[in-house]
Amino acid sequence: MYEVKTQNFEGPLDLLLKLIGDKKLEVSAVSISSVVSQYLEILSELKKRADIAELAGFLEVASELVLLKSRMLLPREPEAADEVNLEDRLKEYEKFNKAAGYFEDLVGKELRSFTQINTPKYELSSTFVPPKGLDMDKLLKIFKDVLNTMPTESELPEEKIKFEKINVEAKHAEIKAVILAKRKLSFSELLKLSKTRLEVVVTFLAILEMIKAGTIRVLQSEVFDDIFIETTERETK
C-alpha cells in the first residue's frame, strides 16, 4: 500500500484522483478499502483546520466512497437510473484537471499579448470644499449623531443542540470483546448493550465489518428469526 503524503490538492475530487493515482480510474477495481481509509484519514486531518463550507464537499465525496464500499459488502441492488456515479464524476473531473495542466503549460510559455494602456485624459482633483461655518466642534457633533443612529447589536438567544456522540472505533472494540468472550450469542442479546438508536446502527455496522473480515459467522434459521453470531477465531489463552 502506498501513502499520499502531499497535502497539495484542490478539493475532494482532486484528492481522490491523487489517491487512486496510477491505479487508473476503475474505482471499483482498485482496493477501495485502502483508498477509503486513506481518504478518511486525510479528512480527519483536514477537519482540524478547514472551514465548514470547504469540508462539506469533502464529506460528500467521503459518503459516496463509503456508499461504494458498502455496495461491495452487501448484495447488489440495482442502482437508480438518475444516480450520478462517483466513477463517472471522477472521469469527468479528470478531463478538466488535465485541461488545467495544459493551460498551465500555455501560461508557462510566457507568450502574451498586451492591450493598449488606457490612461484617463484628465483627472478630477480631489479637493474638499467644506460648507461655510463648519468647524471642528460641529463636525464632531455630526459624527456623534451619526454614531447614535447606528443600530446597536442585539444579543441573539442561544440554543444548544443536543448531539449524541459515539466513538465508533471504541464501540467496535467493545462489541468484538463481547463476542470473543461469549463465543456465541444472539443479535438481540447484543443489542441489549445499545441504549440509543444510533448505537444499534453502529452495532449492526460493526457486525457487517466483522463478517467481511471473516472474524465471525452469522446464522439465521428463518427470515426474521433471531440472528446468532459466533466467532471463527480459536480461543486464545
Place this chain on the structure above:
Amino acid sequence: MTKEESKSAIESMLFVAAKPVHIKELALTLSAPVGQVAQHLDELVSEYKGRGLHITQKGDNYQMVSARDNAQIVSKFMNEELRGDLSKAALEVLAIIFYKKPVTRMDIEELRGVNSSEVLRQLMLRGLVSEVGRKEALGRPILYSTTMDLLHYFGVQKESDIPDLASLVATTSDATE
C-alpha cells in the same frame, strides 16, 4: 471604396478602439457587407504575421494587441509581471468555463466538488472571466464565460488555437502511458 482603402480603415478603427470591436460595428461604419469586412479582416490578420501587432479574434469580435512574441520586452516596458500567477484551482475553474461555457457557478462547483466562488471572483477581477447573462432556470443563476483577454493571456490568436477537450485528454493520456 477600394479594398485597400477598406482594409486600411478597418486597421485604423481597430487601433483607436483599443478594445474588442464587433464585426457588425465595422461593417456599419464602412457601409459594407459583413462578409466583405470579414474577408478583409482575415487578410489583415495574416498580413500582421511577423509584426509587432496582432489581431486577435473571439467569435465576431476583433482586437488589436501587441504580438505575443514580444511578451518579455513589453511586460518589462509596462512594468508588469509576466510569470503565470494563477493557482491550480484558478486554472481548473478557467478550464471548466472555457470548455463548457456558458456555465453557472453551480455547474463549476458540482464538477469540482468544492466551493469556487472566491476563485471565480479573482478570475473576474483579472478580466479573464465575465458574466454573459442569466440561465432561464430556477433562481436565474448568472452565466459565466471566458473573455477575449484570456486569449491574450494565453498568447493565442483565436479560440480554435486551443485544442478541444477530447483531443487534449487523448494526447495527455498518451504521453503518460
